[in-house]
Every structure is written in C-alpha cells, then in structure tokens.
Amino acid sequence: MLKEFSQTVLLLVTGLFPIINPPASALIVLSLMPHATPAERAELAWRITTNSFAILLGSLVIGAYVLSFFGISIPVLRVAGGLVIGIAGWNLLQKPDEEESDDETQALNARKSDSSLASRAFYPLTLPLTVGPGSIAVAIALGTGTPREGPSAGHFLGVGAALIILCASIYVCVRFAGDLERLLGTVGTQVAMRLFAFVIFCIGVQLFWLGLAELLASVPLK
Secondary structure, eight states: OHHHHHHHHHHHHHHHHHHHOHHHHHHHHHHHSTTOOHHHHHHHHHHHHHHHHHHHHHHHHHHHHHHHHHTOOHHHHHHHHHHHHHHHHHHHHHOOOOOOOOHHHHHHHHHHHHHHHHHHHHTTTTTTTTSOHHHHHHHHHHHHHSOTTOOOHHHHHHHHHHHHHHHHHHHHHHHTHHHHHHHHHHHHHHHHHHHHHHHHHHHHHHHHHHHHHHHHHHSOOO
16 A cells, blocks of 8 residues: 555655646746735735645546546647647747836736736636646646556545645645745746746647657557
8 A cells, every 4th residue: 555655645646746837837827927025925825725735636646537528539628738838938038028117017017917816817827827627737648557456545545646746746836936926036937937937838839740650640540
C-alpha cells in the first residue's frame, strides 16, 4: 500500500506540476488582476485553488468516461487544448505593459476588479490559465493508466495527497504573487511574465503538435 501510495503521488505531481506551473500562473493572474487588494488576492487564491482541485479530481476520476460519452479522443482533446493554450499565451505576449495612470483611473480599475473577481476566478484565471486543457489531458491519461488492476486504498490516498500538494502550491503562489512582484520589481516582473507567456505559448504548440501527430498516425494509408 505504501509503495502504491508513493508511486501515485510521484507520478501525479511530476506529471502535472510542470504543466500547471504555479509560479508562472500566479504572475499571469497578477497581470490580469493588478489592482486587487491583499484580501481580494487571498479570496482569489482560494477560489482558484478550489476550482483547480475540482477540475483535476474530475479529470482523474471521470474524465475518460466523459470523453467517451461525447466521442472525444485524447488526441482531439490535445489539439483543442493546444489551440486554446497557444492563443492564450500569444495574447499574453501581445498584451501591452501597464502604463502609469492617475488615481481616478486606478480607482475605476479597482472597482471593476471588485465586480469581476468572482466571475473571472473560474474563467479565465482557473481555466485555461492555471489548469488548462493540457493539464486536463495529462490528468485523464494518468487517471486511465493507473492502477490497471483496479482501484485500491493506496491509489485513492495517493491521488488525494498529490492533489493537495498541487493545489497548495497554487494557493501559495497566487496568494503571495504580490510579494514576488515587489521582490522582482516592475521591470523584472514584466520580463518574467513575458517569459512565462512564451513558455505557455510553446506548451500550447507542443500539445497541438502531439495531438495532431497522433491523429495523422491514425489515418489509414491507401
């Protein structure tokens, strides 16, 4: 049981953490909600964390059955997810740097941030920027691959522990993104966000190509 527990935790964490990339997601969230107060950022971090937990758990447990019900294959999910992630990364790359504004403009932006906090917590801040189609595809693939002999207590405990580790990292990074911004400075934060946006774009292209290659390989040759 202990061996299966540790294998499940390592498999899920190492498979999903690089794709979710909580530090990069936190900086992107910060760029989209720049005027959020510490209290608002704490609430936002909690909402994103709970949303991420629900999406990942659903993908691991019933994701394959949902895709089968709608007749959607994993390669098609990867192609669609790659397009969504690539477009999101490209839009972030093209987003202009935030310019200095007067107090009235900042107050207006803050009020808009307040009204849209709950509505934006799920889309786009959780899906697709934090837990995107790439993470969902990987979670579904991992969920269908283990354990082959059937569910067990060690596997379920490992899934729960892995999700707690992943979601805790998401919460910490989003919650303290403001501190990271102060540490990096304005220029450093902009550079980091551009780099992470480019990484997101590359992940989207890679995921799209992986799915497309699988689809092309499945086409029968005449």
